[in-house]
Amino acid sequence: MSLIIAYVGKKGCVMASDKRKIGYFGDKQNLKTLEDELYSGKIDNDDDFLARAKELGISIKITDDANKLKIVGNTIRGEVSTKGTFETRRRRIYGTTNGYQIVELLGSDTESRKAGESGVIIFGNEYAKRLAETSIQRKWKASQSMRYMGEIFQSILEDVASRTPTVGKNTDVLIQRPKFNKTEAQKHLNITIDHDIKVLTKFRQELTEKLVQQNLDIEMANKIINHGEVGKVVNIDGNMLFVQLNDKTQAVDGNWKQKAAPGQNVLMFTESDNVKIGDKVIIENEDLCLKKDKSSLKCDIILCSL
Template sequence: MSLIIAYVGKKGCVMASDKRKIGYFGDKQNLNKLEEELYGGKLTNDDDFLKRAEELGISIKITDDANKLKKVGNTIRGEVSTKGTFETRRRRIYGTTMGYQIVELLGSETESRNAGKSGVIVFGNEFAKKMAETLIAREFKPSQSLRYMGDIFKKIIEQVASKTPTVGKKVDILMQQPKFNEAEAQRHLNVTIDHDIKVLVKFRQELTEQIVQQQLAIDMADKIIDKGEIGRVVNIDGNMVFVQLNKDVQAMDGNWKQKAAPGQNVLMFTDSDNVKIGDKVIIENEDLCLKKDKSSLTCDIILCSL
């Protein structure tokens, strides 16, 4: 769903990209049919695309705010990605003066990595790519400045976008012009790409941890006790009350880590002067209190069932 055009040479690197992102939801067989018509160039504008999707019962979400280009060190990174059931497949080009590398990633694992010195590189589906390459052959001149090349690439993307909904008309352009020879360019690319992939690995690890934590929070939220007996008072020290938890009650902190297991003691606070050893502690109407007189208790833990 993207079109990225990059020039790499002795003048530097310039990349242009559309910003389109399309989300699908619906029957797999009908989705395959829609994609076949879309990538085959049969659907030439957004209206035709949306109408055909509706006929096939496919829900479509089109946005034109995706950032597919990024400056990384003295390079520009362009990325197209496809989300699968379990992993995201990424195809990246890193370009700088006198060098580029194309990297294929599945998740954060590198599947291939190829280097080059100079040229015009196009990422996109076959229909968009073929049309772009035809326009580049007609309009691009290597004697032009990077800025002028960027303007040409922008114009080409806009022309392609007028013929296929897979490409959006909003365009980003980035340029880099460090002074590198061929060897320096590849050394810089190697260091930059290695670091960038490590950042991706760390991001994916953190994202996985967040997802696990979110799922844990959802699971634990169902176990929060809002009614019933919690335990009994086993010690009193001023306004501090130590409560032994029942065999089916545990105490968690705000990150859903267990602070006290069943049978262990937890600290609570009260303003009542009528607390006695052995008093039962309950939750009633979502309020923590003594069973005998409903004297209020407070604590900094979350009380959950097992």
């Protein structure tokens, strides 16, 4: 759901893109029907797109604020991406003066990498690309300034957006004009792209760790005991009680690290003077207390089931 147009030559690099992203949810077969109609050009505006999606029972979320272009070093990076079940597939173009590279990634793994020196490159679905190519052939003049090229690309994007919902009317245009010859350009691109992919790899690793932690948080939160017996008093020292956990209860800290296993003792505090060895400790309505008289207890650990 993107259209990116790039020019790379001896003057520099200019790149333009729309900002549309579309999310789908619904029956796979109906979704395929919708996409086939969309990519063939049978649906030519947003209203018809939403109406047809509704007919097919497909939920759609359209946003027009996605940033598909970015300055990286002395290059411009354009990216289109498709989210799969397990991985995101990315197609990127990195452009600078006298050179570009097209990189295809699955996750953060490089599947292909191709280099070129100059030309007009278009990323997008086949229908949107055909519309853009026709407009470029009509409007393009290589002698134009980089700024004017950017304005032409922007007008082409807006024209394509008026003819297919796969492209949005909001656009971005970026220009880079470093002084590189063809050899310098590829050297700079190699260094820039290698570093950029390493940044992506690190980001994905951090995201994976965050998701793992979130899943752990959810799993452990579901194990927190809100009701039932957790142990018994085995020792008393003033207002301090040593409570032996039963065989179904463990104690963890705020990071879910186990502090006491079933059968081990944990420290609790009481304000009652009527505590005896063997008294049962329970959680009732999320409150920690003695079973016999509901005297309140406090502790600095979290009690969870196994």
